[in-house]
Amino acid sequence: MSDLETLTSQLQELSTKAVESVQAAITPEQLEQVRLEFLGKKGALSKVLGGMGKLPGADRPKIGAIANEIKQTLQTQLEQQKNALRQAEIAKRLESETLDVTMPGVMRFPQGRAHPLHSAIDRALDVLVGLGYTIAQGPEIETEYYNFEALNTPADHPARDMQDTLYLTDGKLLRTQTSSVQIRYMEENDPPLRIACPGGRVYRKDEVDATHLPIFHQIELLAVEEGLTFGDLKGTVTTFVEQLLGEQVEVRFRASYFPFTEPSAEVDVKWKGRWLELGGCGMVDPNVFKAVGYDPEAVSGFAFGFGADRIALVLHQIDDIRLMVGSDLRFLRQF
Ligand code: DAH
DSSP: OOHHHHHHHHHHHHHHHHHHHHHHOOSHHHHHHHHHHHHSTTSHHHHHHHGGGGSOTTTHHHHHHHHHHHHHHHHHHHHHHHHHHHHHHHHHHHHHTOOOTTSOOOOSSOOOOOOHHHHHHHHHHHHHHHTTOEEOOOOSEEEHHHHTGGGTOOTTOGGGGGSOOOBOSTTEEEOSOTTHHHHHHHHHOOSSEEEEEEEEEEEOOOOOBTTBOSEEEEEEEEEEETTOOHHHHHHHHHHHHHHHHOTTSOEEEEEEEETTEEEEEEEEEEETTEEEEEEEEEEEOHHHHHHTTOOTTTOEEEEEEEEHHHHHHHHHTOSOGGGGGSOOHHHHTTO
8 A cells, every 4th residue: 555545544444532531522521632632733634743743755645635634524524513412501501490480489579568557548548549639748746736726726726626636845736637738738839739738747635435536647638720610620520539539438518617718518427337537627717818928819628637547448348447557467468
């Protein structure tokens, strides 16, 4: 056998072995080993080509061409195999990391949730904001002026007895009603206006029972503009109650008295077979407008103040208002 034939067959044998080795490699490391073994500086191909020196000059290019072809084929195959291994690796990982999103959840930490009172206030606010009211707030420690005097309830007014007040020093008191917010807002803003005071705390020296708490929450509303009538008040209150508690709830207006409204009414809803008072309402008294510098001839207004805790009772079907402040988890977890 001539040297040319020997080398050629050595090269072919090498090529066959190399292809087998590439296919047998199943990790990137093994593949790199194969590359070094056959194509490395001291690899099999270099060794075979080392024998080229013995060849006559005319034969060398032939061997060179075959060697190049083998080298290229091998490189292509190494590359392909590398890609195939990478794909297989990715597929395996995806398989092992598959997430079944339909599996039932596991809760490691108990989730926080809104207190039934606050969820009721939130819902009431949604309704009022939907009716075009914006939010206004005031302090819980009030002056007698904002809580009573400016609301047409001077010191000697018998209506002060209606609200058993907790007085502080310096003519301050714990506000008995969020109606004080009306005065504060009107002092700072011109009509027309529509405001809602969302669930502020009010304080009274009251006896506790299933429907009374000495600290409770009121949702106050005030609308002032030209030409508002008692019909607007009734329509607004009815819409508010129906949107909040459902259209099936029976609403009743009862003529009543408040120093700061004329005429005045109390609003009841049918609840567990009895009428439950939700709060008071009325047309703003001209004296209240005078106290804030509005012209009672030019504008009229209506207002209401509802017990937020009572709304929560009806909304969540709770039958004792004391549960609202008990922090009993067995109760709270139901909402
Ligand atoms: N502030 C009254 C109370 O707490 C309720 C009330 C009555 C509020 C009439 C009003 C109103 O805004 O117009 O008993």
